[in-house]
Amino acid sequence: MEDKSATETSFTEAFDKAVALQDENRPEECIEKAQKLLAEPAIPRYHRMRTLLLLGSTVGDWDEAHEYWENAETLGRIVRRWRPAGEDEAIDVPMRALRVEIDDLKKILDEEKPEWRDVSLDDLNTDDEDTATESGLAEHEERLAEENSRNAAQRVDPDYLATADALSRGLKVDGQATAPDDPIPTVVVPSD
Numbered sequence: 001m002e003d004k005s006a007t008e009t010s011f012t013e014a015f016d017k018a019v020a021l022q023d024e025n026r027p028e029e030c031i032e033k034a035q036k037l038l039a040e041p042a043i044p045r046y047h048r049m050r051t052l053l054l055l056g057s058t059v060g061d062w063d064e065a066h067e068y069w070e071n072a073e074t075l076g077r078i079v080r081r082w083r084p085a086g087e088d089e090a091i092d093v094p095m096r097a098l099r100v101e102i103d104d105l106k107k108i109l110d111e112e113k114p115e116w117r118d119v120s121l122d123d124l125n126t127d128d129e130d131t132a133t134e135s136g137l138a139e140h141e142e143r144l145a146e147e148n149s150r151n152a153a154q155r156v157d158p159d160y161l162a163t164a165d166a167l168s169r170g171l172k173v174d175g176q177a178t179a180p181d182d183p184i185p186t187v188v189v190p191s192d
Contacts, residue, residue, distance in 0.1 A: 011037070011047040018054060027058050034058070046094055049075050053101050062114055069105050076102055 014037050021030035034055050037043060043051070049072045056068035076098060083091045 007042075008044065011040075011044060015047055015050060015054070018051070022054065022058055027060075030058050031055060045075060045079055046098070049079075049098050050101070053098075053105055056105050057108070062109065062112060065105075066109050069102070069109055072098075072102055073106075 014033070018030050018033040018037060021027075021033055034051050037051050038048065038055075052068045052072035052075070056065045056072065059065050059068070076095070079091070079095065083095075085092055085095070
């Protein structure tokens, strides 16, 4: 098994390259690099959450950005369920920093939320002439269907989470047992 620090360094370097692309105002390349990083099945949870947040702050589509935020928020809650605050300072410090990033992105998304997202289906189904028409309802449903199909591939993989959960609790996965404090086996991300 590879040394943890080398693996961490590899993912950190790959993440930093994606951030540098964002800083250089090259969003398409940043998104591509970040998505490649997320596609690595062995990406540590910390790097997965940071990459989700990077994508959420880089993509131009509000719905897609919200989906990335939602995945980071969910993964953060899962980590906290496994490792409650106050049990391990080595986990608490980065999780506090991630919590700030998650909350900051949520605040930005709330400020930029499209007006049509505030319309409930009940409002769309009234007979009042001041509310949305039948075409407005159809447009709203079409947007929701597009969002669901576009974001289906971006959801956190439940098999990945189940394997990570089993490994973090020291259970056998593919015939390999780990202790709860052992790092999850990871693979070095090839550098470009």
